[in-house]
Amino acid sequence: MLTASVFAVVIFIVMFFMIVLDKIERHIVTLGCGLLTLVVVFGICMHSFSAIWNTLAIKNFVTRDFWYQVTESESKGINWATIIFIAGMMVMVEGMAKAGFFRWLCMKIAFIVKCRPIPVFITFMIMSAVLSMFIDSITVIMFLSAVTVELAQLLDFNPVPVILSEIFCANLGGSATMCGDPPNIIVGTSLGLSFFDFLNNTGLCAGISLVFSVIFFYFAFRKEIVKDGAKQVDISTLPAPSESISNKRDFIISCVIFGCAVVLLVTHSMTHLTVASIGLFIAFLTVVTAGKSALELLKKVDYKTLLFFIGLFVVVGGLEETGILEYIADFIKDISGGNAMLMIAIILWISALASAFVDNIPFSATMVPVIQSLAGTTGVSINTLAWALSIGTDIGGSATPIGASANVVGTSVAAKNGYPISWGKYCAKLAPATVMVLAISTVYIFVRYI
């Protein structure tokens, strides 16, 4: 078992190192390392076919719980529910983007506030947070930052502070729900938590934090956004929101499907439909209603990310099966001396620190079995540890330009349009905001759960 553990750790470290180096595409890295885990760790070292079988988790597809879950259950190995859900949402988002939904929404809100820079700044922050509760933050920021740059050029304001605030709020909004950010989907599906569980716990925390964040960014950026007085622009000369809609029929259908997705997610603890079922159903609806464009939508799905997840879960499965994650859990238990507050603080802040520099998806996938083990041995509620892990990984990612996918997309869109954002410029305001929200979250968890 010792040899297997050593190999599992080495494979995991190599995988992390190669993801950071970004020399080879990350899905190839995780799939290669996943294959090595199956062959070397489970096959050669452990001679355990059951470990391979458990990690591949193919049998989950034929269990009723995978599609319709009455009682909470935890999953091990490849988290197929996460993968199917993300795939389904990707198909839906492609349909919405093709119909012009996101650009329309951005322009509509800008027009509602009469395209005045400061109100645009505040409403876009809130919109970023709300949209990210249901849609992946990459897509939200991709559209929001592009429209922000366009409006900035038309209205003569500085888009950088607006984009930075949108990025931060997208990550914050993502922490509010089970489907907002991949770590939450992993945590939720692994621990059998519902959309409403997240909304009621991390959601409330995100709501409180959003109020503080909007105030923080308003005072931090208000002088940077508009210099020497705002330019007066006749909004009737600007492109109307309706011009963003490429096809009215597709637009209405995509709005209805999005509405269905939100309703299904909000009610899934009552309907007992799992996120896998919801993802599959939403994808099915989108494809069926897309007609001739169905193939085009399916081709646009980011399969590399889905493959990345599959490989990642196998590698983490290697750590889990060899007991490495239990050692980590014991280590956290020892240094916290069994003190629940210290344990939660460690999970939240270490998760945040790690997520500020490395991909939060592998981190959270690794930490889920750790908190399961911790909860089992210390008696601290698994849900409380789950909220600490989710908040830490989701919020911590905001601190640096590489901490989360939305940050990369937002800074890239800004740079491509002539507004380069350096590490210094990014961290000057977003790192303090991250620390502020983490502090609020720590107090929130202590007051509410301890």
Added chain:
Amino acid sequence: MGQLIISVGREFGSGGRVIAETLAERFGIPVYDRHLITEIATKTGMSEEEVEKYNETPKSRLVSRRVRGYSNSIEDNIAEMQFDFIRKKAESGESFVVVGRCSEVKLKDFSSLVSLFITGDMDKKTERVMNIYELDRESAEDLIAEKDRKRKKYHNSHTDSEWGDVRLYDLTINSSKLGIDKTVDFLEGYIRARMDNNSQK
């Protein structure tokens, strides 16, 4: 004359840029080197100094990340804008000379492309750099090593191939053997032969 695209890769101090400019003059076509910086600066509203800072500069892997084709690295974004620019110029049918920018790889699908790599003997490159930049020998050698290291890293991070690998280029030539002028003469003859060959097809 049909379309002609000349891509010039070069070692620092080899005279590659001068060779590219002279070839452009002889064929009566524009050269895109410094012009690319101005173009990006005009297009984006950035200052030329700011674009220059990130021009042909490799990103630091530890502080960069790429997500679905987007990168937070300013160096990457400037590089991609330049690749787009030369690709669009090539697609428009325009003839031009382009210096560096991984152009031998980015434009390899264009049949009108003639890709060259200019190298040189270390002592000759050092003398050239000492004269141009008014440096002592040691500083000149250090500057050559530093610039070539950066160009290699930049090239290799934006392509799947190795900077200076002879298999990437139609012709690799040591400018120290014939001197700059005769090297240009030789290259002009080669390019004209290639143009004749293309027009017969």
